[in-house]
Amino acid sequence: MSVATLDIRDLYLSFKGYVGTVEVLHGISLHIERGERVALVGESGSGKSVTARIVLGLLQELRSARVTGELLFEGTDLSTLSAAARHDLRGTKMSMIFQDPTSSLNPVYTIATQFHEVQKRALPSLGAAESRAMAAKMLRDVSITEPDRVLDSYPFQLSGGMNQRVMIAMALANEPSLLIADEPGTALDVTVQAQTLTLMHDLVAEHGTSVLFISHNLGVVREFADRVYVIYKGRIVEKGRTQSLFGNPGHPYTRALMAAVPKITGGGVADVEEASEAFAEPMVDHDRQAVA
């Protein structure tokens, strides 16, 4: 068996504030095999985004943050790496896609310039003309039919869906082994979101990229992910293969989360308890259930 792209074991995170420390993650374990698409699902404030930031090594640089636990990226423990070595991984071996594609691109530079910046992370001596040719090819891969026009445009001249495709192309430009997608396309309308997700799905399959997909949108997760982790208040409450987890949600919180999805057929929004004692029940592991 090959080495997992990402293997998080027993991750704790706490922030030191003026009134003592606040623990945010209470021992999270999560792993992503090579080429696998794994979703991390939970409500706002459950710890999804901080997990992503720890993987990228952005939180460790904060003096108020305390991170413990093992964090293996392709077999190397990230906590043993120096800040510079972690920095080298970002943008080359790991990349990220954000919620709002338009604001993720700097409004004062053209797409071509920003593409060049990204490519220079991996190939520092890359010239502008070569960069442009490569970028045009990658934009075609994300179904942009006029790459030259897009490359000469500023982000605010393009539509949200167009910018999202540009972001996907940029994120995959350096052939990263791990792509973190933090609620991608939440700021876009559903049809565009669906298109770009399909595109991303196909591309990561083609490149063999592992994906950590962070979302609160269960419908999208069901379509996109191979395996799902459900996170609630800094704890993983349920994990398993997408089909098994959606087919037979075991944990009370997962069931509540699924009940909360508004149906297109109407019937109103389900009344979900904000917090329940049952949500604190131990983790449901679908793989282990199958064995037992």
Place this chain on the structure above:
Amino acid sequence: MRRTIAILLQNPLSLLGVMLVTIVVLSAIFADLIVPFPDHKGAVVDFANFNKAPEWPYIFGTDLVGRDMFSRIVYAYRISLILGIVVLAIAVPIGVTVGLVAGYLGGWTEYALMRLTDVFLSVPPLVLAMSIMGVLEPTLLNGMMAVTAMWWPWYTRLVYNITRAEKEEGYVLAAEVIGASRLHVIFREILPNCVPAIITKMTLDLGFVIIIASSLSFLGLGVQPPTPDLGSMVADGAKYLPDSWWLTVFPGLAILAAVFGFNLVGDALREILGADQ
């Protein structure tokens, strides 16, 4: 470009501002060609024509030692503009850099830099400049230094606030995630987004620097005679009001024209650059 012209044409005040600034700048540059008495910028005495009311060839009259007021005003523009440009050329880079660094890095750096800025901002600008000039010798160079020392904190505050807002934007996070260095994020990602505000403020400030420099000269702490300066001309002439009115009214109007012009252009620029964002 076409939009720029359209905005200017729609707003007659902006057009007036552009005209005033053009006249001021051109006359400052080509002073030697325009003025009838180029040597009157220095220590010239002509008692045959002293304190004359406006009449040809002295269209703005003459001062108490017989020098042509028009010639001296045009040369004073040159000195005011040089002073303004030099002050801004030093104050803006300092202020902008401090603001960017404080806004982006946060923590103790932010605390230290912004409190230092607050100290400078809490002293009334003219008082600060006066105290610096009081300690140093009142020369043109020291005048520039004094005005510069009081000017940079305003840019720090402006840029600091923009940086605080821009830092939360997605593209800054995106740059950090792909591994951009702090320097890169500060100067290549955030700074270009501050430029419209900085340029607008600079244009407005050119007028204010002229006022402050004139105020210092009015108090005898700025440019020293015989170098022509609008502020000291007003101060010298004030004793002879209302009889020799031309000694104060023309330099006063000259200050008004320059400051008003730069303010109008600044407002127009705010509209032109602001709408682009």
